[in-house]
Amino acid sequence: MEKVLRNLLIWLLILVILVPLGIIASGTAYGEWSVDELQSLIGYVPGGFASLNGLYHAPIPDYGTDWASSFIGQSLGYYLAAIIGVSLLAVLFFLIGRELTKDKEDKEDTVEQRTNNE
Amino acid sequence: MPDGYLGPNTYIPLWLIMIPIWYYAGRWLKTNLRTKQVPYLALAAAFSFVIMMFNVPIPGGSTGHAVGSALVAIILGPWAAVVTTSVALLIQCLLFGDGGITTFGANCFNMAVVIPFVGYYAYAFIAGKTKITERRRIIGAGVGGWLGLTVAAACAGFEMGIQPILNSSATGVPLYMPYGLNVTVPAMVFGHAFFFSIIEAVVTAAAFAYIARNDPSIIWNYKAIESASKPRVTAAPA
Numbered sequence: 283m284e285k286v287l288r289n290l291l292i293w294l295l296i297l298v299i300l301v302p303l304g305i306i307a308s309g310t311a312y313g314e315w316s317v318d319e320l321q322s323l324i325g326y327v328p329g330g331f332a333s334l335n336g337l338y339h340a341p342i343p344d345y346g347t348d349w350a351s352s353f354i355g356q357s358l359g360y361y362l363a364a365i366i367g368v369s370l371l372a373v374l375f376f377l378i379g380r381e382l383t384k385d386k387e388d389k390e391d392t393v394e395q396r397t398n399n400e
Numbered sequence: 401m402p403d404g405y406l407g408p409n410t411y412i413p414l415w416l417i418m419i420p421i422w423y424y425a426g427r428w429l430k431t432n433l434r435t436k437q438v439p440y441l442a443l444a445a446a447f448s449f450v451i452m453m454f455n456v457p458i459p460g461g462s463t464g465h466a467v468g469s470a471l472v473a474i475i476l477g478p479w480a481a482v483v484t485t486s487v488a489l490l491i492q493c494l495l496f497g498d499g500g501i502t503t504f505g506a507n508c509f510n511m512a513v514v515i516p517f518v519g520y521y522a523y524a525f526i527a528g529k530t531k532i533t534e535r536r537r538i539i540g541a542g543v544g545g546w547l548g549l550t551v552a553a554a555c556a557g558f559e560m561g562i563q564p565i566l567n568s569s570a571t572g573v574p575l576y577m578p579y580g581l582n583v584t585v586p587a588m589v590f591g592h593a594f595f596f597s598i599i600e601a602v603v604t605a606a607a608f609a610y611i612a613r614n615d616p617s618i619i620w621n622y623k624a625i626e627s628a629s630k631p632r633v634t635a636a637p638a
Contacts, residue, residue, distance in 0.1 A: 284615065286611065286614045287440070289610075289614075290440075290443055291443065294443060294446060294447055294450065297447070297451065298450055300454075301450060301454070304453045304454040304455045305455065307457035308457070308463075309461040310462065311463050311464050312462050312464070312587050312588055312591060313405055313556070313557075313588070314402055314405075326573075328573070328574050328576055328578055329569065329573075330567060331576050331577075333404075334403040334502055335402060335500075336403070337403045337500070337501060337502065338493075338500070339497070340493075342496050345453065345498070360453070363453070363495075364450055367446075367488075367495070367496070368449055368450055370491060371484075371487065371488055372442040372443065374445070374487065375445040375446075375487070376442040379438035379441045380438055383433055383435045383438055386435055
């Protein structure tokens with residue numbers, strides 16, 4: 283494998299290993315408050331908000347961190363979410379990319395050669 | 401942005417804006433993606449996903465994160481970044497419930513369009529006709545990351561902040577995001593400009609510098625950068 287690709291993959295792996303750092307911050311992102319948080323912030327729940335929020339129930343809510351209360355338990359859930367997300371996207375885009383470049387191989391090589399001969 | 405923060409008169413137009421953008425981005429990728437870039441495309445999408453998992457606390461109790469799509473825009477082209485970031489956001493939304501269904505168009509507009517295009521053009525403007533490894537280009541990448549994310553945050557703040565004006569009950573009670581522009585825009589810009597965008601800048605500049613120095617041929621417009629940076633050949637003295 284090419285050196286640059288290998289090193290970038292190592293960096294990606296390091297990011298995945300460090301991912302539990304992302305759950306240390308306990309606050310909520312601006313404008314992402316839950317129904318309860320909004321209630322305590324402004325004293326009521328806006329009508330339209332109430333009808334839309336919670337519209338969809340994801341299979342792994344909160345990136346797998348809500349099944350445990352300990353940091354270790356939450357980290358395991360977060361790891362699982364990171365591994366699922368990263369591998370799903372990598373495989374998906376590898377397949378998409380391969381499909382999109384299917385007929386390009388030869389053309390590219392000749393362009394490459396022409397440039398080299400210049 | 402989760403469901404409930406934007407009303408239909410905001411989230412529907414943003415969904416509609418995204419449809420032709422996604423279509424064109426897909427066509428662009430089909431035309432321009434090179435065989436050699438395929439593993440990097442996969443890497444870019446995976447990287448976008450994981451970098452967004454690093455929530456950073458800021459003073460005031462809020463959190464946020466970098467997005468990484470300015471880097472993807474500089475390496476694989478802004479249209480490629482539209483595709484990788486949109487699909488990463490789709491996985492976040494569908495599997496992990498991060499980001500709403502109704503607000504998906506808005507989230508994609510802010511993070512998969514504004515960041516890549518603002519980021520890429522800021523970088524290209526600063527880099528000018530410099531060589532691929534030039535310091536000015538690396539600084540450009542950093543500024544691109546910073547500006548892209550900061551402008552995107554301002555856009556998100558704007559979309560939320562216009563809700564009380566656009567969507568309030570007959571008695572004037574907000575129906576969606578309750579805070580107005582005077583609160584949302586400064587809050588979003590502050591958190592990003594001083595924290596998350598700085599992380600975006602450092603990640604963008606560092607990864608760009610590494611790739612530019614070690615294998616610039618994977619950069620989408622490498623040949624154009626090379627030929628533009630060549631010293632102009634004047635007639636050689638006889």
